[in-house]
Amino acid sequence: MKINWDALNSILGMNRRNIEYVYQMNRREDFPLVDDKILTKKVLAEHGISHVPLIAVFESFLDLDRLPEVLNSLHSFAMKPAQGYGGGGIIVVDHRDGADFITVTGKRVSLEKLIERATEILYGVYSIDSSMGDRVIIEEKIGRNEFMEHLSGPGVPDIRVIMCRQQLAMAMLRLPTEQSDGKANLHQGGVGVGIDLKTGLTTHTVSRKGPVLNHPDTGTNLIGVEIPQWKLLVELSIKVSQIFPLGYMGLDWVLDIGHIPRLLELNARPGLEIQNANRQGLRSILEGTVGQHA
Amino acid sequence: MTARKWTIFGLVVTALAIMGYKVLILGFSPAVVVPVKGYKVDLLMSVKGHGLPINVRTYLPNSNRHQSITQEVQVNGVFAQTVEQDERGNRLGVWHGDPVDGFQEFSYSFFVSPREIKYNLPEPIPRIQNIPDSLSYWLNSTELVQTNDSSIIAQSQLLGLDSLSDMRLVVRRVYDYVQNQIRPAKFSGETSALTTLQLGEASCNGKSRLVVALLRHEKIPSRLVGGMILEEGEKRVVHQWVEVFLGTEWVSLDALNAHLFTLPANYLELYRDDETLFRRTSNIHFKYSWQTTSVLVPRGNGDDASWKRHKFLALWALFQEAGISMDVLRVLLMIPFGALITVLFRNMGGITTFGTFLPVLIATAYRDTGVLWGHASFMLIILSGAAMRPLLNRLKLLHTPRLTIILVLVVLEMLGLTLLGIYSKQSGLTHASLFPIAIMAITIERFSVTMEEKGFQSTFWIFVNTLVVVTFCYLGMLSVFLQTMVLAFPEVMLLVIATAVYLGGWTGLRVMELWRFRRMIFAREGAV
Numbered sequence: 001m002k003i004n005w006d007a008l009n010s011i012l013g014m015n016r017r018n019i020e021y022v023y024q025m026n027r028r029e030d031f032p033l034v035d036d037k038i039l040t041k042k043v044l045a046e047h048g049i050s051h052v053p054l055i056a057v058f059e060s061f062l063d064l065d066r067l068p069e070v071l072n073s074l075h076s077f078a079m080k081p082a083q084g085y086g087g088g089g090i091i092v093v094d095h096r097d098g099a100d101f102i103t104v105t106g107k108r109v110s111l112e113k114l115i116e117r118a119t120e121i122l123y124g125v126y127s128i129d130s131s132m133g134d135r136v137i138i139e140e141k142i143g144r145n146e147f148m149e150h151l152s153g154p155g156v157p158d159i160r161v162i163m164c165r166q167q168l169a170m171a172m173l174r175l176p177t178e179q180s181d182g183k184a185n186l187h188q189g190g191v192g193v194g195i196d197l198k199t200g201l202t203t204h205t206v207s208r209k210g211p212v213l214n215h216p217d218t219g220t221n222l223i224g225v226e227i228p229q230w231k232l233l234v235e236l237s238i239k240v241s242q243i244f245p246l247g248y249m250g251l252d253w254v255l256d257i258g259h260i261p262r263l264l265e266l267n268a269r270p271g272l273e274i275q276n277a278n279r280q281g282l283r284s285i286l287e288g289t290v291g292q293h294a
Numbered sequence: 295m296t297a298r299k300w301t302i303f304g305l306v307v308t309a310l311a312i313m314g315y316k317v318l319i320l321g322f323s324p325a326v327v328v329p330v331k332g333y334k335v336d337l338l339m340s341v342k343g344h345g346l347p348i349n350v351r352t353y354l355p356n357s358n359r360h361q362s363i364t365q366e367v368q369v370n371g372v373f374a375q376t377v378e379q380d381e382r383g384n385r386l387g388v389w390h391g392d393p394v395d396g397f398q399e400f401s402y403s404f405f406v407s408p409r410e411i412k413y414n415l416p417e418p419i420p421r422i423q424n425i426p427d428s429l430s431y432w433l434n435s436t437e438l439v440q441t442n443d444s445s446i447i448a449q450s451q452l453l454g455l456d457s458l459s460d461m462r463l464v465v466r467r468v469y470d471y472v473q474n475q476i477r478p479a480k481f482s483g484e485t486s487a488l489t490t491l492q493l494g495e496a497s498c499n500g501k502s503r504l505v506v507a508l509l510r511h512e513k514i515p516s517r518l519v520g521g522m523i524l525e526e527g528e529k530r531v532v533h534q535w536v537e538v539f540l541g542t543e544w545v546s547l548d549a550l551n552a553h554l555f556t557l558p559a560n561y562l563e564l565y566r567d568d569e570t571l572f573r574r575t576s577n578i579h580f581k582y583s584w585q586t587t588s589v590l591v592p593r594g595n596g597d598d599a600s601w602k603r604h605k606f607l608a609l610w611a612l613f614q615e616a617g618i619s620m621d622v623l624r625v626l627l628m629i630p631f632g633a634l635i636t637v638l639f640r641n642m643g644g645i646t647t648f649g650t651f652l653p654v655l656i657a658t659a660y661r662d663t664g665v666l667w668g669h670a671s672f673m674l675i676i677l678s679g680a681a682m683r684p685l686l687n688r689l690k691l692l693h694t695p696r697l698t699i700i701l702v703l704v705v706l707e708m709l710g711l712t713l714l715g716i717y718s719k720q721s722g723l724t725h726a727s728l729f730p731i732a733i734m735a736i737t738i739e740r741f742s743v744t745m746e747e748k749g750f751q752s753t754f755w756i757f758v759n760t761l762v763v764v765t766f767c768y769l770g771m772l773s774v775f776l777q778t779m780v781l782a783f784p785e786v787m788l789l790v791i792a793t794a795v796y797l798g799g800w801t802g803l804r805v806m807e808l809w810r811f812r813r814m815i816f817a818r819e820g821a822v
Contacts, residue, residue, distance in 0.1 A: 007814045008803070015641060016801035088747055116690075123693050125743065133693075187748075211813065272810075279814060 010281025012272060021164070021286065025247025026268050033244060034266035035128060037082050037137055044263055047243050049236070051263040052254065057082070058118060058136040067118055067136075068111055071101070076141040078156075079114065081121040081134045087185035089126030091117055092141055092156055104141075104154045105182040142264075143257035147228050151175055152191070153218050155182030159195070159233065159253040159261075162270050162282070163241040168234060169285050171195040172277040173202060173227065178217050186273045191215060193222050194278030200230025206276040228259040236261055298799040305792035312785040322782075332407035333524045334587045335562070339401060342579035343394030348373075350574040351388040352582075353520070353565035354402065360557055361408040371400045384565040394578075405589065408524065410559040413545045418460040422541060425513060429539060432515035438486040438568060439503050439518075441510040445491055450511050461514060461540050465547065465554075468508045472501050472549035498550045499534045503568070505549050506536055515539035518568045519546070524560040528583050532571050535561070589774070625658055627780045628771035630790045632657055635770045637797050639763045644804030647760040648737045648744075655730045656760075657767035662725035665768055667715075669761060671726040675707050676757070679738030680745065701735040 012021075033039055044051040055077060056070050071077070078092045091114065093101045101109045118136045120126065127134040141156075148157045155176030162169045172192045176182045179189035186192050191212060194203040202225045205211050214221055227233070237251055240263060250270025253261045275282050316322040341348055354377065357363045368375050373389040380386060389400055425433060435441035450456070453471055458464045477495035485493075485500030487507035496504070502518050509516040516538045523533050535548040546557040564571065574580050632654035639645045647653055660668035679700055686696055708726050715723030744753045770776070780786050808815060 001816045004815055008808075011803060011807070011811050011814065013801070013803040013807045014644065015804065019799060019801055086747075119690065126747075272807075276811060276813065281811075281814065 007281060010284035011275060012282035012286065014272065016283065017269075017272065021248040022269050025164070026249070027245065030245045031268050034246060034249060034268045035083050037080065037084075037139075037265055038135065040266055041139075043243065044240075049240060049243070049263055050261060052078075052142060053140050054137060055140060056138040058122070058138075061119070061122060064115065064118055064122070064136075067115055070138065071111065071114060074138070078139050078141050079117065079121075080137050080139065081124075081126045082137050083127045083129070083134050084121075085126075085128050087183045087188055089117065089121050090183060092182060094141065094154070103182065104156065105178065106154065142254045142262065145255045145257060145259065147259065148175075148255055151218065151220050151222070151225070152177070152215050155180070156184060156254060158184045158264055159227065159255075160270065160274060161233070161237045161251045161253065162249075162274060163237060163251060164248050164286050166238060166241045168197050168237060170274050170278055170280070170282055171197060172274045175215060175222075177207075177215070179208070186271070186277075191222070192273055192277030193225075194274075194280070195227055195230075197234070200227045200233075201225065202227070204277060204279040206273060228255065229261055233261050236263075240266075298795055302792045302795050305788045305795070309785045309788035309792070313783050316783070331559075332405055332589055333562075334403065334405050334589050335524070336401055336403045336585040337582060338399070338585060339389075339580070339582045340397060340399045341391075341394060341574075341581075342397050343391070344578075345393045345395045346575075347390070347392035348394040348575045348578055349388065349390050350572065350580065351386050352402075352572050353569070354385040354387045355404065355406065355521075355562060355564050356383070356385055358563070360411050360561075361406050361563060364405045364407075366402070366404040368403075369399075369401045372398050373400050375400075382565075382567050384567070384569070406524070406562060408559045408562065411546070411557040413543070413555040415462055415540065415545070415555060419462050419541050420459060421461055421464075421513070425515065429515040432517050432539065433510050433513060435507075435510070436568060438484060439507045439510065440486060440488045441507050443488055443507075445488060446507050446511060449491060450508050453508070455508070455512050461538075464512055464514060465509065465538050465540070465545075468505055469547050469549050469554050472505050472508075473552055476501055476504065476549075478550055498548075501549045502534045502536045505547070509536075509538060517566055519563055519566050520569060520571060521562045521564040522584060524562050524586055524588075526586055526588055528585050530583050532564075533561070537566070623781070624777050625661065627784070627787075628777060629654055629658065630787060631776055631780075632767040632771050634790055634793055634797075635767050636763060637794060639759075639766070641797055641800060642802070642804060644806030645759045645763065646756050647763050648740050648756060649733065652733055652737055653760060653763040653767050654771075655733050656764045657771055659725075659729045660764070660768045661772070662728050663723065665765060667720065667723050667726070668768070669764075671708075671711050671723065671729065672761075672764070674711070675704060675729070675734055676738055676741055678707065679703060679734070680741045683738065683742040697735055697739060700738050701731060704731055704734045704738070 033043060038054065038057055041051055041054050045053075055074065058064055058067060074093070076093050076095055078090060080090045081088070084090070091109065092104045093109070094104045094106075095102050097108065099111065101111070101114060103109060121134055121136045124133040151157065151173075152175035157173065157175045159171060159173050161171045172194050174184035174186065175191045175193060176184050177189055177191060181188065184190045186206070189208055191205055191207040193205050195201070196203050202223055205213070205222050207216070209216075213223060233253055237253075240251055241249070244266065246266075246268055248268075248270075250267035252264040252267065254264045256262050272282070337352070339350065339352075341350065350373075354366075355361060355363050368387070370389065372394060373391040376388050376390070378386040378388060387402060391398065433441070435443075440446055453467055455464050455467060458467065475494070476490060478501075479495040479497055481497040481500065485496045485503065487500070487503040490496035490500035490504040493500075499518070506516045506518060516536060518534050519537050520532060520534050522529070522531070535546060535550075535553075537544040537546055539545075545555055546561075547554045548558075548561075551558075572580070572582065633651060636647070636651060636653050639647070640650070656668070656672060663671060682700070682703055686699060689696075691699070708729060708731070711726040712724050714720075715726065741753060741757070744756060803811075
C-alpha cells in the first residue's frame with residue numbers, strides 16, 4: 001500500500017469546504033433560500049425553472065386537521081420536512097390501496113402512520129435545527145422514469161450536481177436501494193455513481209460496502225452508463241446557479257417521465273462523498289478550472 | 295487569511311508581553327507556579343459517646359520553611375471546633391461536643407507540600423555560654439527526659455562529651471551512639487530516656503528522649519518534635535524526632551531512621567515538645583487514622599517570600615483572600631482547555647461526539663467522581679434514559695414537555711446513584727449528583743434520535759467517541775501544571791484563543807477523512 005500524495009492533496013475535506021467555500025461563498029442570510037424547500041420552490045417558480053411542484057404545506061398542529069382530507073384526495077405524493085437534512089423523515093407514496101397508502105418501495109402505510117410522521121416533522125425531529133420545529137410539505141411524486149427504474153428499481157434516484165461560481169464542479173447519480181428504503185441519500189445506504197461532466201457517462205461508484213459494478217438490487221451495470229438529457233441538465237444547472245446568490249451549492253435533479261429534469265432541492269452544504277463516487281478530489285477541481293474566475 | 299494570522303500574532307505577542315513583564319520587570323518567578331509533589335492528608339476520627347460531653351484535641355500542622363499547609367477543611371459533625379495556640383507555638387484543634395451520643399465521625403483534611411531541609415554546617419559551632427531565658431525551657435529535666443539522672447550523666451561522661459568544644463561534634467557523637475548502640479524496637483507507648491538507656495533498645499520516642507536528655511545535660515537546647523511520616527495509604531503510627539539549637543537555628547536529627555542534620559521531605563511536623571498527639575475525654579471509644587494520597591500541589595504559600603511580594607499578580611491568591619473556593623476557580627479556568635481539546639478532536643480528528651461541549655461539562659463533573667465512577671454513572675444515566683424514551687414516544691408529547699420528563703428521570707437517577715454511593719461508601723459515586731442535569735437530558739434525547747436515524751452502530755460509535763473525548767478533557771483539565779500556570783498567568787487564556795483561531799482556520803484533512811477517502815489515498819494495484 002502506497003500513499004498517493006497527489007490524490008491526498010486533491011481531496012476537499014470538511015474543514016476546507018466550510019472555511020473556503022460554504023462560509024466564504026455563501027452569505028448566511030441566503031441560506032434559507034436553499035434550506036427551506038418552500039422558499040426554494042417559490043424562487044424556482046418565479047424564474048420558470050422546472051421543479052417538483054408543491055401540493056400543500058402544513059405549518060402547525062392546528063393545520064394538521066385538514067391533513068387527512070388532503071392526503072385522501074391524492075393518488076401519489078411525497079411528504080417531507082420543509083427544512084430537513086440527509087433525506088430524513090421523507091415518505092414517498094406511489095399509489096393507493098383502498099384506504100391505505102403504498103410507498104415506492106411497496107410498504108403499506110396507514111393514514112394514522114402518515115399523521116404520526118407529520119407530527120414528528122412538526123416537532124422538528126428531522127430538521128436542520130430541531131429545536132425550532134418545522135413545517136410539513138406535500139409535493140408531487142415524480143413519475144416513474146424507465147431509465148432510472150431499470151437502474152435501481154423503485155424509489156427516487158436523483159442527480160447531485162455541485163456548482164461553484166456558476167460552473168459545474170462535480171456530479172453524481174444517487175441510486176436508492178432496498179437498504180436505503182427508496183431514498184437516494186448515501187449515508188442511508190444508497191449507491192453513488194460518479195458522472196463524467198463532459199460526456200455524461202458514469203465512471204465509478206461508492207456504496208456502504210465500497211465500490212460496486214452493479215446495482216445491489218437490480219444487478220444492472222452502473223459503469224459507463226449515459227445519463228439521459230445530460231446536456232440539458234448542465235445548461236439548467238448553470239441557469240439555477242445564476243438565479244441563486246450562493247456561490248457554492250449542491251443541486252438535486254430528478255428525471256420525470258420522458259426524461260424531463262425537475263429540480264428537487266438545493267443544498268448549501270453539499271456532502272463530500274461525491275468525491276468517492278467519482279474517485280476524484282474536489283479541491284483540485286475547485287482550485288483549478290472552476291477557480292480561475294476567482 | 296491574513297486577518298487570522300494577525301489575530302494570532304497579536305494574541306501571542308500580548309500574552310508573551312504580559313508574561314515577560316511579570317517575570318522580567320516585576321520579578322515574578324516562574325518557579326512559583328511549578329507545582330510540587332505533595333500530599334492530601336485526611337485525619338479521620340470517630341468516637342462513641344454515651345450522652346456526656348466529649349473533648350478531643352490534637353495538634354494541627356503549621357506552615358513553615360519545611361512544609362506548606364493549604365486548603366484545610368474540617369468536617370465537624372456534631373462537634374464544635376476551635377483552634378488554639380500554645381506557648382510553644384503549636385496549633386491545637388479542639389473538638390467539643392455536648393452531649394455526644396452514639397457513633398460520631400469528624401475529620402480534618404489538608405494539603406501539604408513539604409520539602410527536604412539539609413542543614414549545611416561547615417564551620418565549628420562553639421558552645422553557647424549564656425543560654426538566653428527564651429531557650430532555657432529546652433534544657434529542663436522532665437519525668438521522661440531525665441537529664442539529671444546519674445545513669446544519664448554517667449553515659450554522657452562515657453561518651454566524653456564535655457571534652458568537645460564544637461557543638462556539631464557533641465550532637466554527632468550522641469547521634470552516633472543512639473543510632474548505632476540503641477537497637478530499634480517496636481514499642482508501643484512511651485519510653486523514657488532512662489528506660490531506653492537501661493534496655494539498650496527503643497522505638498522513635500525512646501531514642502529521641504535519650505538524645506534530648508544527653509544533649510540537655512551538655513546545656514545544648516534540644517527538644518522532641520512529633521509528627522508522622524507521609525506515605526500513601528492509611529496509617530495510625532506517629533513519629534518523633536529531635537531538634538537541636540545550634541547557636542543560630544534549630545537543626546533536625548532522627549536517631550532511628552538515620553537522618554543527621556537533615557529533615558526528610560516526607561516528615562510532617564505536627565508539634566514541638568514532649569506531647570501526646572491526641573488528648574481526649576477518658577472512658578470513650580476513640581479511633582483515628584490518617585489517609586494519605588500523594589498529589590501535585592500548587593506552590594505558593596504564605597512564607598514564600600517571592601510569592602508574597604507578587605501576591606497581587608496571582609489571581610488565586612486574591613480569590614483565596616476573598617474566601618472563594620479554589621475548586622470553583624480551577625474548574626472555571628480549566629473549561630477553556632477542555633474546550634480546546636474538544637476542538638482538536640472534532641476539527642483535526644473528525645470525531646463526532648454528542649453535543650459540542652458536552653464532553654467538557656461531563657469531564658468537569660468527573661473531577662469529583664473520578665473517571666471510573668464518572669463513566670459508569672454517565673453510561674447508566676444515558677442508556678437508561680434512552681431506554682425510557684420509546685415509552686415516552688407512545689405518549690406523543692411535544693418536545694419541551696418530553697424533555698422535562700426526561701430531566702426529572704435524570705434527577706431521580708442521580709439521587710439514586712448518590713444514595714447508592716452513600717450506602718456502599720463509594721465517595722466517587724456520591725458525586726454523581728454534580729453532573730450537569732439539563733445537558734444529560736438533552737444528551738439522552740440526542741442519543742435516542744441518533745439511534746432512530748442512524749441506527750445502533752453509529753450511535754454506539756458516537757457514544758464511545760464521547761467517552762474518549764471526555765477522558766482526554768478530564769486528563770487535560772486535571773493537569774496541576776496547567777491549573778497553576780493559568781492561576782499565576784491568566785493571560786495564558788489569550789494563547790487559548792490564539793490556538794482556537796488557528797484551529798478554526800485550519801483547512802487540512804481530518805484524521806477520519808483519511809479513512810473515508812482511503813480508496814483514493816492508498817492506491818492498490820488493480821483496484822475497482
